[in-house]
Amino acid sequence: MSSEMVSEYTVVHEKAKSFYESYDRKEELPHQTHFCPGCGHGIVHKMLAQAIDELGIQDKTILVGPIGCSVFTYYYFDVGNVSAAHGRAPAVATAMKRSRPESIVIGYQGDGDLSAIGSAEILHAANRGEHITVIFVNNGIYSMTGGQAAPTTLLGQKSTTTPGGRSAATEGYPLHVSELLATLQAPVYIERVGLGDNKQIAQAKRAIKRAVENQVRGLGFSLVEVLSPCPTIWKMPPVEAQHWVNDVMEKTFPLAVLCDRTKEAVPRPLAAAGPALEDIPHLLGVHEEGLPEGNSAAIKRPAEDLDLRVRVAGFGGQGVLLLGEVLAEAGLDAGLEVSWLPSYGPEIRSGTSNCHVRLAGRPIDSPLVVEPNVLLAMNEPSLRKFYASVHPDGWILYNGETIPEECNRKDVHVLACQFSQVADELGDPRVANMVMLGALLEIAAVLPEASIDAALLRLVKNQRWVQLDERALARGRELYKEAEVSHACRG
């Protein structure tokens, strides 16, 4: 378009430069974030990216991302990215800023992350007046994990852990973290804003930019709390959720500048830098020869080397985690060393789920199963994702008629079967997980049936389901015996 054609009123829609041009988290959705429609996180992301652009600091910004629905900041922001453990963003941001004072370090946290597990970190970082900026997205709930109450949950608000509504008598009052931090001497700027309507959104943008700019100017700690809608967990349409911020949330959390010392603040010196990286081993008394003898005394290992490494994968709702739990509980009952590690995506809807299970005859070094000797793939995407990781001579059990050609390996044993259909014939497709487990138990033959029964009784409380699961396990055992196992066959 020539410059003459751009009238005074032309609106140019373009993405902030501080976002990646396309997002490679999901190949098929390179322009979409993972947030639900109407989610406040998306709006806050946009405002933060625009602030970074406007301040011209993209190349020196480090964003410390949280655990929560906004865990994927590093897929979207084209800046330096670090992920912190749950609640630890202020501690990680402190280290970043102190070791790289020329960088602009921004912590991004949800209300569960900041006001519950991370309450100590934010309090002390603010009290130390760390030269960081914190964006605190308060949606009054633990959204990513499905809606448990947070310290910020409103009185009367229902959550999965306060099904009758939060009560002051049992859960205490909503925690006003920003007011609390504003009582400290060190912070320079703390403001609470909302996303309840367009006017508020414009103010939220100004506040976020200001909080980042304070750091550019060398002032101390700044925090912006954003009251943010979560339509999915609040179970409201997006527009209603936005109104709820305005009509309800703000009654408990009034919008206000809670502390502003930017006028009187003189740029404070940064805290003294810590020791140089190369001096740390010396300071800790660790020398090149390694740890003193005795610390690394070899663990006595039993001669028998059982090491069953199982990866179970499928859609949420297919009983992937329960399958793994039954296996692990049964192993425990049988006196083995066991570990069970669930892993599920942050999407609330249509997520995938998988778990790592280890059963061993000696102490387990890591619960991670990177190279399984058994893969239970309950759907095709899981097969495609994990088939290549299976150890040669290992097993793939696949819930499908045949293995797709591209996933066909000659060096592993394969049992492909319509497990869901078999389960359906038994009375409920949801016991496909137990049919697969039955087949695995027959293959691995390391667990006595009594241990499996004991595990089922402990984990599945309903007697009807226990009986159905037992039938499914037995059918799975038969299936293995009847089936044609491709490639390196049994025997």
Ligand SMILES: Cc1ncc(C[n+]2csc(CCOP(=O)(O)OP(=O)(O)O)c2C)c(N)n1
């Ligand atoms: C150490 C640890 N404890 C618990 C969890 C589980 N967990 C993941 S996100 C989350 C809460 C997130 O809530 P919030 O910070 O409010 O973020 P939202 O999803 O609401 O944006 C919890 C408890 C975890 N990942 N790590």
Ligand code: SF4
């Ligand atoms: S569950 Fe809530 S906070 Fe999480 S992405 Fe969806 S709307 Fe956003």
Ligand SMILES: [Mg+2]
């Ligand atoms: Mg939250």
